[in-house]
Amino acid sequence: MGCVSHEAINQLKAMMDQVDEPLKRTFQNVHQGYIVETLDRFLKARDGIVAKAHKMLLDSLNWRLENGIDDILSKPIVPANFYKGVRDSQLIGVSGYTKEGLPVFALGVGLSTFDKASVQYYVQSHIQINEYRDRVILPAVTKKTGRYVGKCVKILDMSGLKLSALNQIKLLTAISTIDDLNYPEKTLTYYIVNVPYVFSACWKVVKPLLHERTKLKVQVLQGNGRDELLKIMDYSALPHFCRKEGSRSSKRGGNTSEDCYSLDHPFHQQLYNYMKKQSGNSEPTRPLKHGSVHVEMPLAGPKKAELCKALESEWKRLENQDWLHDIKIHD
Template identity: 85%
Template sequence: MAVVSQSAINQLMSLMDQVDEPLKRTFQNVHQGYKVETLERFLKARDGNVARAHKMLLDCLHWRLENGIDDILSKPIVPTNFYRGVRESQLIGVSGYTREGLPVFAIGVGLSSFDKASVQYYVQSHIQINEYRDRVILPAATKKNGRYIGKCVKILDMSGLKLSALNQIKLLTAISTVDDLNYPEKTITYYIVNVPYVFSACWKVVKPLLQERTKLKVHVLQGCGRDELLKIMDYSALPEFCRREGSRASRRGGNTTVDCFSLDHPFHQQLYNYMKMQSGICEPTRPLKHGSVRVEMPLADPKKAEFCKALATEWKKFQNQDDLSWLHDIKISD
């Protein structure tokens, strides 16, 4: 991973001091008072190259202005029952914090269906969670711990992953590209748990295509990952899918706690109430039509396109095997 020098930070700082006022205003929403740490993130994302980091940051700020990202937290997806459908099909939540105070984001990769709304609603929801993380959750964690906390931990649950997930690769690529270009270096570690065989096989093929910086962040854990994760967080911070080994690990919800993916979970309740407060609206008494926020999704870089192509190719191999499985059944029955 690139080590960012103080000289590089100073150079980028000097360049950013020269941008015009609209860009400075949206930059404030990005750095939240921690300008040096933010410049360091963009420099790391561009291997310490000041010119490339400067371009990346300027592109990010223009993207924010052109798509109204500064105001996106005042545009809740309404009505609530429609938003509940988004939450039930785009599984993400905050299950707690590590012992170092980093928020733990749980993501249900395998069981997310993305079939309750249009692509734009899912992109809008993802960006709103990013912005809430950066403007509310991380500043609160920084204040509580008495030191700067600007990153999170993500736990990706592969339970229920099916070959049909290939149909969502375009949406997932768009979302990850938004993160790569506009929210770089916000995740310190990705833990992947409840891994089925199909993922393990594909991972061997696509892992070599990842940047070294990314590979160092990704840890594929055995089973539900409980024992490894308990080294960095308390049991109460574990997502539900990490608390039980075996077939029960993939089940959502439970009798004692609220599923962290659910709209009823405190994280989502606080997020949604925050957005309603920012928008100045109350819960409508009758159905309310509210269009999605149109966000321009940047094109993935060639390396990511290569990664996705390799993943799709490997995935289709398993799909073809699955399509021919009935022949195997006939042979067995004979």
């Protein structure tokens, strides 16, 4: 549904006014002074049904309390060279802003390996970026533009996507579930670029299973999407993998300050320095034994489990096709 009624928002607000102090404090970190806009997000995520939105919001606030999410920006992944490994294998960054002021998040879906640290570090890093977006970036943009900005756009680079990505489905599902349950309606549009055959085949299977609201947010662009993306952002805001034509467009260049995935990029430098400042502690020389933060990862719901099952089935089918193709070539 596109619009939530004022009556529904008022009902949910009245219910939230009754919560106890610990939940109120963490709710402040969620809404950042924009209560109506936050209630609207949770209502949209539950099709405008007040009781369901109320439960979702309470569950999210309790998750924040139980996992120390309010303090997660004071717990950087250390030391820096270990964090660099996380950044080099979990490719995400902010390349700039759209013409309307929305942050542009770039995600290297196809080239992320998630092989430099344990699952908990990747989950921690993802949540920290979410919290930095919501508590630092979006409030700063709101102040600068003079109007509320509560969403971002995401550009997903599929170049390099292989069937072996199937091994990361459980981790990606956990991260996606955390977003669905605790950061709903934070992305305006998902732009998918540099699409290989393996993604195209899977997308045909997955798309019919998606909620209509989600399908409306996804745009699969031709090639690296540069021409379409330049309609909503300047060239300087394009991620590096959208700037050039040809097969080399997705490769990470030597200038790491322009590579939005790199720890040397201004976004990651600002984020990491912010967390170190918040921590107030000297940096240890080696990673903490069990990770700085252990976040309870919620189980995927029936709908997401169905999506994962369909995706796994399609990728296995494609894998078998490739295997048969290899046999024919060698014969």
